Amino acid sequence: MNIKIREYRKTDADAVMKIWNQVVEGGVAFPQEDPLTEYNADAFFRQQTYTGVAEDTVSGDIVGMYILHPNNVGRCGHICNASYAVRKDVRGEHIGERLVNDCLFMAREKGFRILQFNAVVASNIHAVHLYERLGFTRIGTVPGGFHMPDGTYEDIILFYHAV
Template sequence: MNIKIREYQTADAAQAAEVWNQVVEDGLAFPQEENLTAETGDRFFREQTYTGIAINSEDNKIIGLYILHPNNVGRCGHICNASYAVRRDTRGQHIGEKLVLDCLAMAKEKGFRIMQFNAVVASNTHALHLYERIGFTKLGVIPGGFRMPDGHYEDIIPHYYIL
């Protein structure tokens, strides 16, 4: 698979929303519970500081994406946050790593100084291992910070990375 990451375009809305919704429906990583439509997705992806789209250049399908935006405002506006989504049938092929690395470079280009993840779910071991490998620092544990689809609560582990 040949992966290219580029900026989101409105024409990507339906495919990007489909990939995003797979993560929402899994209920294991994103706090959102509502699916995006092509219309609400387009608005959502365009309102971010940057939305990166991972394309399989062999068939031009969207296989992943990330959103990058400020984590806060004003005196904390130099800290950004991001979320990553990879199409279910392409997970395990290091697409997430490519997305995170591209996102960190883009965050720096956009003038951010720190990347902060507020809620990495403790059972999301693939993400935890990836962030550790890249050099993120864990901030601690928030007990029961994430409600799982079956209603039980799981710990979340905030992280940061100096850009």
């Protein structure tokens, strides 16, 4: 697969929505409980500071995506937050790593100084290992901070990285 990370376009809405919804419906990574629809997906992706997509330049398929947006306002407005999703059938091919690296670059381009993750689910070991490998600093753990689909609560880990 030959992957290029590029800016989201309106024509990407359906493919990007499906990838996003795979994670939402899985219920073990994103805090959202309701999937996006064809009526609100494009507006959601366009309202972000930046939405990036991973495109296979050979097939033209969208295989991953990320959103980048402020984590807070005012005196903390220099801190951003992001979410990443890779299509289920191509996970494990380092697309997530490409998305995170592009996001760090875009965060700097957009004037942010810090990328902070507020809620990395502790059992999401692939994400935890990726962020640690890329030099993110573990800030701490919130015990029971994530409500799992089975009704249990799992710890979340906070990370940051200077951009």
